[in-house]
Ligand code: HPA
């Protein structure tokens with residue numbers, strides 16, 4: 001029954017034996033990016049939306065990306081099927097079910113309100129649907145979650161400010177769930193500094209702050225996100241290795257990075273997973289986490305992301321433990337819940 005020494009130390013064995021069932025946090029997932037092609041077609045039919053694709057297969061075939069923008073064009077088109085509270089409920093419930101199968105026990109989920117308000121869908125509608133699914137998951141399965149309202153950086157700061165003002169009643173109504181703001185969409189040419197005022201308002205309100213930075217953009221964008229927006233975590237951040245002083249800073253201040261390996265290879269940030277900077281950052285003491293970003297588009301949920309990067313970078317058991325623990329350390333939860341979740345991880349790890 002006991003594994004051979006080579007099995008015991010190989011990353012794939014570690015992944016299959018411990019990771020698949022280990023309790024995990026997922027801190028970087030866009031709800032719109034969890035829309036599987038089958039659900040896109042089902043919602044399109046329910047809402048009378050005509051899609052420019054003949055079939056689920058034709059849509060899936062279009063998922064051949066060359067960079068971030070080529071993905072975003074398809075991702076925003078797919079999100080157009082989300083119209084009613086029921087739609088937002090259904091996509092959220094489907095994500096929770098799939099994430100739970102990978103051991104996720106706590107998720108911090110982005111949504112892009114401007115993608116929907118531009119089509120006349122209200123923030124009330126989005127929140128009502130997502131909250132119903134998340135409250136049910138919490139009560140039924142003990143699945144804990146937060147929502148992070150993410151501004152689209154290719155739009156103006158005034159547009160973000162308008163969105164923020166419109167969301168104020170929702171921050172009041174869902175204080176347990178809607179706890180932060182983020183920044184996503186086309187990075188190059190849209191530095192964090194463009195959103196200084198709206199992040200200052202969110203900071204004054206005591207919201208948690210995150211921003212995508214250093215995915216396609218330079219390390220300078222990560223410095224800006226830290227210095228100007230004063231974010232608590234960086235989403236992606238994989239280009240930070242180009243700036244040794246930045247790596248030192250991230251490690252010293254224990255700024256967590258929400259890394260998404262399959263996203264990075266699908267969007268050609270790295271030509272091959274073996275070029276991924278995750279291990280370099282981990283070795284330097286940076287608090288890296290592993291997440292799925294837009295799993296319906298990038299070919300895998302959180303376990304597939306762990307497996308791909310563990311295999312390519314030869315991560316050992318201790319490194320995998322550190323990454324998963326970093327996820328709980330970096331979660332926007334209270335200290336009691338953090339201690340409980342880490343104890344669950346440790347109990348699993350010792351017997352697995
Ligand atoms: N980067 C920027 N914007 C996004 C992403 C991403 O990886 N996914 C969804 N919106």
Ligand code: ZN
Nearest residue numbers: 184212235293
């Ligand atoms: Zn993202």
